[in-house]
Amino acid sequence: MMCANCGYPSRPGHWTEAGAADAHDRIRARFRRAEVLNKVLPAYGLTAHDDGQVEGVQVGTLSGNHAIALDLAEVWAVAERLSGRPIDPLDPRFIGGDETS
Amino acid sequence: MTAAVEGRMRLTIVGGFLGSGKTTWLRHQLHAGRFRNAVVVVNEAAGTPIDDALLAGASDLKVLAGGCACCEARDDLIALLRELADRRSRIGSDDAARLDEIVLETSGLADPGPIVAAIRNDPVLVYHVVLGEIIVLVDGLNALAQLRREPLGRRQVETADRLVVTKIDAAGEGDVRRLLATLHAINPGAAITGAVKGTETALPDFDGIAPEAVASGDDGPAAAIFPTRLAIDPAVDWTSFTVWLSALLHARGDDVLRVKGVVRTPAGRLLLQSVRKVVQSPEILPQAEDDPGREDNTIVVIGRGYRGDDLRRSLAYFAGRGGR
Numbered sequence: 001m002m003c004a005n006c007g008y009p010s011r012p013g014h015w016t017e018a019g020a021a022d023a024h025d026r027i028r029a030r031f032r033r034a035e036v037l038n039k040v041l042p043a044y045g046l047t048a049h050d051d052g053q054v055e056g057v058q059v060g061t062l063s064g065n066h067a068i069a070l071d072l073a074e075v076w077a078v079a080e081r082l083s084g085r086p087i088d089p090l091d092p093r094f095i096g097g098d099e100t101s
Numbered sequence: 102m103t104a105a106v107e108g109r110m111r112l113t114i115v116g117g118f119l120g121s122g123k124t125t126w127l128r129h130q131l132h133a134g135r136f137r138n139a140v141v142v143v144n145e146a147a148g149t150p151i152d153d154a155l156l157a158g159a160s161d162l163k164v165l166a167g168g169c170a171c172c173e174a175r176d177d178l179i180a181l182l183r184e185l186a187d188r189r190s191r192i193g194s195d196d197a198a199r200l201d202e203i204v205l206e207t208s209g210l211a212d213p214g215p216i217v218a219a220i221r222n223d224p225v226l227v228y229h230v231v232l233g234e235i236i237v238l239v240d241g242l243n244a245l246a247q248l249r250r251e252p253l254g255r256r257q258v259e260t261a262d263r264l265v266v267t268k269i270d271a272a273g274e275g276d277v278r279r280l281l282a283t284l285h286a287i288n289p290g291a292a293i294t295g296a297v298k299g300t301e302t303a304l305p306d307f308d309g310i311a312p313e314a315v316a317s318g319d320d321g322p323a324a325a326i327f328p329t330r331l332a333i334d335p336a337v338d339w340t341s342f343t344v345w346l347s348a349l350l351h352a353r354g355d356d357v358l359r360v361k362g363v364v365r366t367p368a369g370r371l372l373l374q375s376v377r378k379v380v381q382s383p384e385i386l387p388q389a390e391d392d393p394g395r396e397d398n399t400i401v402v403i404g405r406g407y408r409g410d411d412l413r414r415s416l417a418y419f420a421g422r423g424g425r
Contacts, residue, residue, distance in 0.1 A: 016347055018366070019367060029340045032338065036344040089348040
């Protein structure tokens with residue numbers, strides 16, 4: 001989002017958004033982001049939804065609680081708040097390992 | 102598409118414990134012509150600046166006295182860097198007088214981590230400053246004793262890209278070897294060089310030497326820190342990589358001390374680096390053929406409390422196409 005007055009982005013881009021070269025990349029990246037999040041969040045009883053229009057991604061619980069996160073750092077903070085524990089990418093469910101690591 | 106050129110000022114942080122030889126080393130570098138066009142910012146925790154008198158070789162010198170740039174004087178540092186950025190923005194990019202480099206000599210009590218975080222989180226500086234290198238000076242005579250007692254000494258060593266061990270002519274060779282083994286155990290990713298009064302000096306070999314147990318900063322012994330090289334497979338797209346890394350830093354940020362590497366993206370080659378939980382705004386690098394010596398699509402993760410292979414498997418899971 002640009003500032004209407006100076007043309008600068010309204011906030012410094014999150015580092016995760018640096019890889020997109022143009023608007024097409026950015027919209028593709030948003031849908032891909034939701035897709036990747038939905039490989040991980042359901043294990044914690046959560047889902048992610050991004051309609052590609054409203055800024056941010058919606059993180060929700062199965063019981064209907066939800067919150068909007070503007071970038072990935074916020075996604076993980078919101079997900080931790082909604083599920084009551086941090087989403088650990090090294091969770092045995094994601095590394096195909098056992099519980100003893 | 103033409104890749105954008107990195108237009109920000111490069112910041113080199115020179116840190117290290119009290120008395121580790123930061124000013125001596127920096128004075129020698131200036132004398133040898135390094136950082137010739139840089140603005141040198143000296144931060145001293147004490148109210149009366151002294152180091153600036155020793156750094157007469159700098160083309161432009163700024164002093165931040167009366168507080169440490171990682172805590173009380175953080176706002177002063179941010180204000181000073183903003184002023185430099187503002188002054189630079191008024192000069193054309195092709196003008197040789199334009200400032201491209203800043204060297205910050207921190208006080209001996211500063212932890213570089215919060216300084217990096219403060220610059221990263223500043224809405225103005227994020228557009229103007231890119232972190233170059235964190236160089237941490239280590240006192241060859243006293244560092245082992247400091248590391249045993251002072252968690253701050255350990256945090257300084259952990260954040261370094263390069264460790265310069267000073268005063269090695271005055272220290273016994275056995276002690277230097279033990280110090281080197283200890284530094285390598287704390288930060289296996291950092292390059293280690295030796296210096297005597299600022300001049301680079303060869304270091305003894307420390308293979309097979311046992312590291313000392315050092316203060317971890319919390320109760321109980323800390324797990325061993327180790328580096329993991331992660332090759333980013335071409336099948337791993339930038340988005341899934343960022344989802345993965347942001348999750349890792351959120352959940353494991355106290356254990357993942359440093360991430361650094363070059364990743365190819367639709368926007369060009371990005372130099373990515375984090376210091377603890379804070380990721381710098383990625384620096385855009387020139388095309389690979391103009392920038393030899395860097396390996397693309399490889400990142401190094403330095404941390405503890407997990408297995409290196411877990412990182413690989415977890416990243417592959419995040420990046421895999423299709424559902425679970």
